[in-house]
Amino acid sequence: MFKKYYSEFISANDYIHMAAHSHHFWPDVTKKAMLDYWNDSRDLVDNKWEKIMTEVVPTSQKLISKILNLKHPQQIAFASNTHELFARLLSCFPQNDLRILTTDCEFHSVSRQLKRYDEEEGVSVNFINAEDENFKRAFLQESASGKYDVICLSQVFFNSGKSLEIEFVEELVKQKDEKTVLVLDGYHGFCAVPTDLSSVEDHIFYMAGAYKYAQGGEGMCFMTVPKGCALRPLNTGWFASFETLEKKTDKVEYAKDAQRFAGSTRDFSAHYRFNTVWENFFENGITVESIHQHIQKLQKLFLEGLDCNFTNRDLSAQGHFLTIECPSEENTKELYERLKEDKVLTDFRGNRLRFGFGAYLEEEDVLSVKKTLKQNL
Secondary structure, eight states, rough: OOOGHHHHHHHHOEEHHHHHHHHTOOOOOHHHHHHHHHHHHHGGGHHHHHHIIIIIIHHHHHHHHHHHSSSSSSHHHHEEEEHHHHHHHHHHHOOOOOOEETTTTTOHHHHHHHHHHSTTTTTTEEETTTTTTHHHHHHHHHHHOOOOOOOEEESBBBTTBBBBOOHHHHHHHHHTTTOOEEEOOOTTTTTSSOHHHHHHHHHHHEESSSSSTTTTTTOOEEOOOTTOOOOOOOOOOGGGGGGGGHHHHHHSOOSSSGGGGGOOOOOOOHHHHHHHHHHHHTTTTTHHHHHHHHHHHHHHHHHHTTTTBBBOOOOOOOOSEEEEEOOOOHHHHHHHHHHHHTTTTOEEETEEEEOOOOOOOOOHHHHHHHHHHHHOO
């Protein structure tokens, strides 16, 4: 159905790629996008920055806004990775008096940083068990306590693929204190799970990027910023206020929009790739919804008849990868290696083996993987 868009990556690899949740294949159009970036760098030299800031970045903002149903494209800030954006957001708060609510299932870009913060005097981080059957109730109860400066959790948890519905996020917005910053890590949700943020756009910071399901590769991550946000990051770069760069003042100025969270000079080629992918997809009638329907059909086929300890079989609350919980980390690694020898590439985290479903997979690929998996169990 979508395989024709990935001929370059498919022809270069002689295995079935079941790790789209980690490193998604790039569509063929990204090859020209890379050359377009090179050509602009050659032809425009210093003037390429004007094109990047007035055409390329605004196009990325508009495409992201279309995908997430946002009304304010200018309220999207960019960086090379989500950690940079998250660290910059945390720098807005007193570093010796900070209370944070999160889960024990956040990806390393967030969890490592928060664990380090938790070591500091005056900082407290509450890690709620995201796999407890009463997780949602417990998390909502804590969020309503009013004692947290920052609340952070994932839209789709990286170690299981379980996803949270937008209604839960809306309830968090209602329950939390007005001054509390709510961060939703959407990296495993963006361009995978259909997501409409219109009801919470002005109340949350949503982080994601192009590396996985957005299919633009590494280097372009973003964070949506509520309109009217006046936070002043301590960790700030010179891109955060272009309009005041030439004004001589001792005061550190910030842009009025999401640009206040910008950093400094970086590689913008990922914007070219991301823009080309989604402009091409939309021109061909391909949407996040149509890809999601395709993936869920493949996931359902994969689950049928497999007697494995999946962390979740409910596809209505699942991202684009399925996770098998194995008896031990050693057993997981051994199974991963056997599958790899049989030309099936997966990945694992601890004792959990993850099977990612990219748009380039078809039913025959999934049936082949099922057969190979059964032979190795």
